[in-house]
Amino acid sequence: MITVRFFAMLKSLAKTEVKEYSVSGPVRLEELKSMLKKDFPALSGVLDSRSILISINQEFASRDAVVKDGDEVGLLPPFSGG
Amino acid sequence: MITVRFFAMLKSLAKTEVKEYSVSGPVRLEELKSMLKKDFPALSGVLDSRSILISINQEFASRDAVVKDGDEVGLLPPFSGG
Amino acid sequence: MKTKSSVLVKIQEKGFSVGEVVESVKAASKGIGAVVTFLGAARDFSKGSVITGLDFEHYPGMAEKKLIDIRERALKNFDIIEMAIVHRTGKIEIGEDIVVIAAASAHRNDAFMACEWAITELKRTTPIWKRETTKSGEVWVSETP
């Protein structure tokens, strides 16, 4: 299972906090994004934006990273803490 | 009357906080310093130091200023507040 | 180190006392001569809009990890003795405190530099998001669009 977590405006757009995907093997982030766009059409316009960062297991990940069973993926809009 | 006030190590050297001088007219700071050196020999070595600032009526004064009856003169060693 | 971080670095709903945070870093050493503190507060006006309230969301676990990381990098890269970081989450009223960072050092320049670096790094790397309530509704803020 891969757990995808949505935050801030992405959570509002997706209308959910979490989405889980059962995978048979490792999945490239690009493939995961395609699945997300299909399931959450409202995210299509922003998922490829350079201002959306992606974390894997709570560490920043590069765009060509690979996700595997048990991983937690975070979709992180621009931060506004402080 | 001109009131001269000593602070910090100058007060320790002069062994007093205040010295008053009766004057008949305006006195240049240079003259006042000569009077002070005579009355407080221990101050001779420091009164001309560029690191000693002088105030007249609680405002910084230039070395060629003139002091008159009723003025308060401060002899200010390097500051160490903060 | 882990114990210390968990005392000095916190994300919490409740308010904090600036005085207590300053004391927590001062307690580290009698060699501390300077403590520089940054306090972020909820303003009533931002980018042309009147703000009536704020709501902060964070990524639990990751946000704490990033703050601990900022403290550890600050201790490594600046000549400071201690640093504390407390950030609030959830609803915050106008005028209330949002975040405090206290940097303690022997000499003031190091504390000023470390404190300013830490708040900039917090805004850049910590997954915390602010939602502003304005007359026209609630909006998520993107400081770096």
Place this chain on the structure above:
Amino acid sequence: MKTKSSVLVKIQEKGFSVGEVVESVKAASKGIGAVVTFLGAARDFSKGSVITGLDFEHYPGMAEKKLIDIRERALKNFDIIEMAIVHRTGKIEIGEDIVVIAAASAHRNDAFMACEWAITELKRTTPIWKRETTKSGEVWVSETP
């Protein structure tokens, strides 16, 4: 202005509360988004000597005037909303607070700049003197010989 200065700028023997000083500047406006605070504390070590206590002397009247002047010039020259300065005088134990300067602004850069400028200006222009007690006796400190 004079009333305000006398509340926000003080030289006093008794200790101060950093939290209260921060609140005193925050009270000025709901538009404050940042408060940067410098706290100076009595270190146990200075320029190679172990320090066991401090004693501060100031020029009554002139020192207060210089601090009021620093606050007014800070308000004029930096984009800040309020500034408070409290300096203690008399005997101060190791670890105790000596001085606090709090600068409040809408955006943090202005508060950082004003606070750092103010403490530098205080050390440069305010007639306050520190006497350190060391093993070898009591010595007046000349920061700028």
